[in-house]
Amino acid sequence: MGIRFDSVTVAYDGNVVLDSLDLTVEPGEVMALLGPSGSGKTTALRAVAGFVRPVSGRVLLGGRDVTDLPPYQRGIGMVVQSYALFPHMRVDENVAFGLKTRRAGKTETRQRVAEALELTGMAAYARRHPRELSGGQQQRVAIARALAIRPDVLLLDEPLSALDARLRSGMLAELARLHRELPDMSMLYVTHDQVEALTLADRIAVMDAARLQQCGTPRELYRSPKNEFTASFVGGANVLPVTVGCGGVGFAGTELKVDTGNAVAGARATLCVRPHVIGLGQGPNQLTGVVREIQWRGATHRLYVEVDGHSVMADVRELKDPPALGDPVSLHFAAEDAVLLPAGAGHE
């Protein structure tokens, strides 16, 4: 079942927290809502669940307008950061809760609970209480509880944010497997972590300041961001103020050869260059600057180089002999790895 936001606006006390969102999640698709806190992504998810009422616009599930339906009539599965398990119920009772409210028969309930626990690998813990489980296990139970009612839509609100980094990557793989096993279920996945979004989502909707900034496949967002926010939030690109010239742009007194598209010569623009496409040393599109900060990240070194007052980040393969702070260095990048945005494309 698909989800459609039709110019959904949500406001609290006249304070707009979601500004006319138009977005369609196809049946069986995994859509990530990616953005910093306060970007409106959780509000969008809560509008689907029925916990916030839009001041205008409609929310459609599978073509049916559910804007005025209470949460208990929407038949949606929901998983939240705090797990929200019922502490006084055992694991199997938690999972059975949604089935009991639907007055499912005893045999059916038992069967579906077993199925959901099997699917999340928690069958061995059916008779435990939530407090006896680790965070990762509790989140699996929460997922099993949401899946037991066989929802067509699963909403996940920062489901992995309370877990440590190692568990998180394991759970990400689990969620991807779940989606392969339940290919008809649409998933709306709210996160502020771009790795989660890039790994799991078919498409990503980037949100900031209550608005949708850009929606596309991870590759599209990465390769051709539409504005500065998307460029820097997804993949942490360098955004450099440049002036368009003929067949290139001017930055810090240097002529850089990049595809200027249909930009008018003399116009101001923004050049997006990802840190990992920047190389150290001589080459085409060369910038020179002074090392201000250097971080060793195992396989790579991250350099913060000051070029004419602008800080440029570069991720280079681990250096045997890294430059010292204050050393002059040269950076270069290939023309096709840079994206030129018109100036003022800061926000939608």
Added chain:
Amino acid sequence: MSRRLLWALPPVALLALFFLYPLALVVQQSFQPDGGGTSLRPYADVFASEAFRNALWTTVWLALASTAGCLVLGFLLSLVIAFVPFPGAKAVARFIDVYLSFPSFLITLALLFIYGTTGIIGSFQFLTTPWGVLLAEVTYFTPFVMRPLLAAFSQLDTAQLEAAGSLGARAPRIIRRIILPESLPALAAGGSLVLVLCLNEFGIVLFTGAKGVTTLPMLVYSKAILESDYPGACVVAVVNVLISVSLYGLYRVVSRRAGA
């Protein structure tokens, strides 16, 4: 070690002098009939009297009924204050704290203005019956149940209620299956406090049902002050203390079982 004992000595001595010693005197007096000597006579006399048995029964059922009333009313009111967003909910919650500091007879006096013979709805004349006492006790003690309940409700993760909602549960089911079980420790704490307070309540009974309703504390008062039967008064007092202490013990056992 000796220094620590030295620190403990003053409070223990004060406690013994001003609390335990008078209490011991009461117990001692209860074994000393007016005729002199030490015997169980006062106990036999008091237990044999119909007035005592009536008072005991009245005390117990009034306390139990009041507690039940406070639990039901307190739970419902707390639900509204905690989960139904309305302007002034915070002010009402704050008022409950203030209300706890009011003396009990003040509430009774206020009730007299509404239900009393000369009051707004004077014709009822039920304030001097056990039902009047019940009404006053429920009115006065309900906030004692609400205080721990509101604290428990504020600890409740609203995400749980939302999860239950998205799983198809409507409000009554959420209350029954999620909120009620999770607030049982708070209900037990508030309920047992109110039960003990009701057993020992004096002011409310004196102001309302004084003529028709005799509870154990009232019996102590009338025996000691009106009949000058000190041994008898002390016997009733000892019974009252025993009931309170054993209820407290029961509460401790129950609350430990509940994991609170």
